[in-house]
Amino acid sequence: MEITNFKDMYLAELQELASVEAQLADALLRMAGAASNPALKRVLIHHRAETETQRDRLATILETHGASPTAHTDQAMQTLITEAKKMLTILTEDNLRDAGLIASAQKLEHYEIAAYGTAAALAGQLDLRDEQKMLHLSLEEEKRIDALLTQLAKREVNPEAVAA
Numbered sequence: 420m421e422i423t424n425f426k427d428m429y430l431a432e433l434q435e436l437a438s439v440e441a442q443l444a445d446a447l448l449r450m451a452g453a454a455s456n457p458a459l460k461r462v463l464i465h466h467r468a469e470t471e472t473q474r475d476r477l478a479t480i481l482e483t484h485g486a487s488p489t490a491h492t493d494q495a496m497q498t499l500i501t502e503a504k505k506m507l508t509i510l511t512e513d514n515l516r517d518a519g520l521i522a523s524a525q526k527l528e529h530y531e532i533a534a535y536g537t538a539a540a541l542a543g544q545l546d547l548r549d550e551q552k553m554l555h556l557s558l559e560e561e562k563r564i565d566a567l568l569t570q571l572a573k574r575e576v577n578p579e580a581v582a583a
């Protein structure tokens with residue numbers, strides 16, 4: 420399929436993001452299941468709920484434009500999740516596994532932060548202010564989780580993993 424205008428490019432980016440969120444919802448559940456640190460487990464479960472809200476936001480926007488939220492599969496996310504799984508199988512000690520989980524989760528979050536930043540900018544360029552606001556909301560949630568994971572790694576998980 421060829422894309423010949425800016426708006427269709429924007430919608431294609433949103434379709435990629437919808438695939439990112441759908442994949443992440445599954446991955447976060449598995450990651451929360453593998454986490455030992457209770458605070459880390461809580462953060463991952465909390466973000467899974469946010470992820471479902473974010474997926475709904477994208478579906479709402481796409482449906483407004485008559486575009487399907489399941490039209491694309493984001494292959495970059497598939498690969499990032501494969502890498503996260505691989506890491507989990509290698510790390511057999513609880514504290515180390517938690518540190519590895521945070522490292523993987525932050526790579527996933529950074530990918531989303533990049534994607535939402537772009538999507539919100541494209542919405543702004545198209546003067547779709549309500550959509551831009553919704554995308555910003557998701558962007559802020561991703562940034563918040565990223566900061567929480569950094570805090571958790573520095574204060575608790577990494578020091579324990581080093582001592583393990």
Ligand SMILES: [Fe+2]
Binds near residue numbers: 443469470473531
């Ligand atoms: Fe997300």
